[in-house]
Amino acid sequence: MIYLDNAATTRMDPDVLKEMLPYLKERFGNPSSMHYMGMEAKNAVEGSRKKIANHLNCQPEELIFTGSGTESDNLAILGFARQNKERGNHLITSKIEHPAVMNCFKQLEKEGFNITYIDVDTDGIIDLKQLENAITAKTILVSVIYANNEIGVIQDIPAITDICRKNKVTFHTDACQATNYLEIDVKKLGVDMMTINASKIYGPKGVGVLFRRKGTGIQPIIFGGGQESGLRAGTENVANIVGMAKALELAIKMGEKESARIGKLRDRLIDGLLELPETRLNGHPTKRLPNNVNISFLNIEGESLLLMMGEEGIYASTGSACSSSKLEPSHVITAIGMPHEISHSSIRMTLGRQTTKKDIDQVLDKMPGIVERLRKISALNMTMEHVLGDKHG
Amino acid sequence: MADIKKKETGQQWFYSDTVKEHFLHPHNMANEDKLIDEMRPNAMGEVGSPACGDVMKMWLHIDDGRIKKCLWRTFGCASAIASTSVLSEMVTEKGGMTLEEAEKIRPKDIIKRLGGLPPLKVHCSVLGDQALRAAIADYKKKAE
Numbered sequence: 002m003i004y005l006d007n008a009a010t011t012r013m014d015p016d017v018l019k020e021m022l023p024y025l026k027e028r029f030g031n032p033s034s035m036h037y038m039g040m041e042a043k044n045a046v047e048g049s050r051k052k053i054a055n056h057l058n059c060q061p062e063e064l065i066f067t068g069s070g071t072e073s074d075n076l077a078i079l080g081f082a083r084q085n086k087e088r089g090n091h092l093i094t095s096k097i098e099h100p101a102v103m104n105c106f107k108q109l110e111k112e113g114f115n116i117t118y119i120d121v122d123t124d125g126i127i128d129l130k131q132l133e134n135a136i137t138a139k140t141i142l143v144s145v146i147y148a149n150n151e152i153g154v155i156q157d158i159p160a161i162t163d164i165c166r167k168n169k170v171t172f173h174t175d176a177c178q179a180t181n182y183l184e185i186d187v188k189k190l191g192v193d194m195m196t197i198n199a200s201k202i203y204g205p206k207g208v209g210v211l212f213r214r215k216g217t218g219i220q221p222i223i224f225g226g227g228q229e230s231g232l233r234a235g236t237e238n239v240a241n242i243v244g245m246a247k248a249l250e251l252a253i254k255m256g257e258k259e260s261a262r263i264g265k266l267r268d269r270l271i272d273g274l275l276e277l278p279e280t281r282l283n284g285h286p287t288k289r290l291p292n293n294v295n296i297s298f299l300n301i302e303g304e305s306l307l308l309m310m311g312e313e314g315i316y317a318s319t320g321s322a323c324s325s326s327k328l329e330p331s332h333v334i335t336a337i338g339m340p341h342e343i344s345h346s347s348i349r350m351t352l353g354r355q356t357t358k359k360d361i362d363q364v365l366d367k368m369p370g371i372v373e374r375l376r377k378i379s380a381l382n383m384t385m386e387h388v389l390g391d392k393h394g
Numbered sequence: 395m396a397d398i399k400k401k402e403t404g405q406q407w408f409y410s411d412t413v414k415e416h417f418l419h420p421h422n423m424a425n426e427d428k429l430i431d432e433m434r435p436n437a438m439g440e441v442g443s444p445a446c447g448d449v450m451k452m453w454l455h456i457d458d459g460r461i462k463k464c465l466w467r468t469f470g471c472a473s474a475i476a477s478t479s480v481l482s483e484m485v486t487e488k489g490g491m492t493l494e495e496a497e498k499i500r501p502k503d504i505i506k507r508l509g510g511l512p513p514l515k516v517h518c519s520v521l522g523d524q525a526l527r528a529a530i531a532d533y534k535k536k537a538e
Contacts, residue, residue: 302471
């Protein structure tokens with residue numbers, strides 16, 4: 002089995018599990034309880050908060066634990082927009098956001114906010130001029146994904162936060178895919194809010210963090226017992242929080258070395274796959290996550306390619322695992338100006354800590370046969386030149 | 395249907411065993427141009443569009459009012475490929491369907507034969523019967 006779906010989720014690190022286990026067994030107390038067991042659990046949560054704050058270079062009280070990356074995005078965007086609506090009803094985001102962000106803005110449109118969706122170029126890089134020009138006196142929030150989940154493209158967050166600061170607009174980024182490989186010091190990035198989660202960094206599923214700079218007003222989206230300074234009610238998931246702190250510690254420790262190692266494997270995979278006829282790399286060739294490969298194999302539909310690869314023991318995904326049950330073409334591939342033919346034929350392979358050179362060579366060995374087999378079944382025989390015209394090259 | 399466990403390994407597959415079998419080993423597939431020449435097609439139908447993610451081409455050899463041979467090519471998901479494959483079997487088995495019988499085939503007949511499809515994938519088989527009817531219409535037009 003060759004697992005190339007690490008952008009969907011990662012395999013939990015054994016050291017993370019080890020840290021978590023006591024809190025799934027004997028240390029089961031509720032952090033809100035006044036007795037010893039409650040204190041023990043509380044200390045575990047607050048200790049984890051401190052550790053994560055150190056890694057992000059922020060204050061512990063600037064972190065809110067949530068149930069997922071999605072929930073952190075929801076809390077940041079819905080919570081901020083609703084809290085600050087008297088100041089303005091205009092919000093800005095990009096056309097390549099994860100559904101966890103995109104669908105918050107769709108919801109806020111229904112609540113009466115005006116949203117501007119900023120374009121990206123054919124490499125997937127956001128148009129900074131357009132962003133700056135879109136800001137008006139009524140703009141209160143900008144949210145742009147740090148590294149895209151489908152095509153791995155990395156945005157220049159410090160450049161975006163410069164624009165936002167100059168115009169006194171709050172900025173949020175979803176950094177879930179970026180955490181393993183990129184700078185996540187919130188001061189260096191200049192972000193006001195940032196989402197990260199554990200399931201993408203070899204930690205447990207079901208826990209996320211929202212960094213919220215002090216003074217950034219948000220209101221809760223979940224109501225109850227007042228946990229997390231009243232911003233996220235519900236008994237803390239102590240084991241997951243402990244696991245997340247450990248996972249982040251390991252991710253940062255390994256970050257640089259892993260980036261270099263995986264980046265080389267990624268390039269080997271990309272170069273090898275692009276040797277096949279009528280293929281195309283989607284997204285910027287270098288301003289992309291070191292673990293992300295997104296390639297279109299023209300005349301083959303992505304789902305059938307995935308299933309055929311699955312039969313050969315190679316596990317990948319189409320654009321986004323979250324949207325694999327939908328039939329619409331990926332909004333991200335569409336946003337980079339690609340026609341549906343390119344979008345329908347795209348697959349995503351995302352490498353991880355367990356990926357070896359041997360894995361990549363095996364994939365490169367098997368893919369030509371799989372692709373040829375499906376192209377023989379296909380009713381189409383188009384060329385990239387035909388589909389892309391002058392965009393080809 | 396979906397989530398049926400593989401007996402040997404316990405691994406689950408998204409589709410029914412029949413869909414999987416026809417996807418991995420499609421029947422009556424026109425994987426070489428010469429196969430189409432050899433069957434001497436007297437009808438051809440094509441439906442779908444690359445932009446929508448599904449395109450089906452179907453060639454028929456009709457003799458004495460019955461479909462004797464059927465070849466096809468499909469661009470689409472696994473269920474689109476499998477549904478064209480079973481359809482090609484349905485129309486040619488037992489000496490071949492009459493054109494009237496073939497025209498009556500509906501998506502539900504194909505889905506039944508496939509052992510069911512996930513609800514989202516039902517549209518894939520809709521194209522199969524359309525391609526077949528397009529080919530029959532082509533035959534009738536030529537015969538006029």
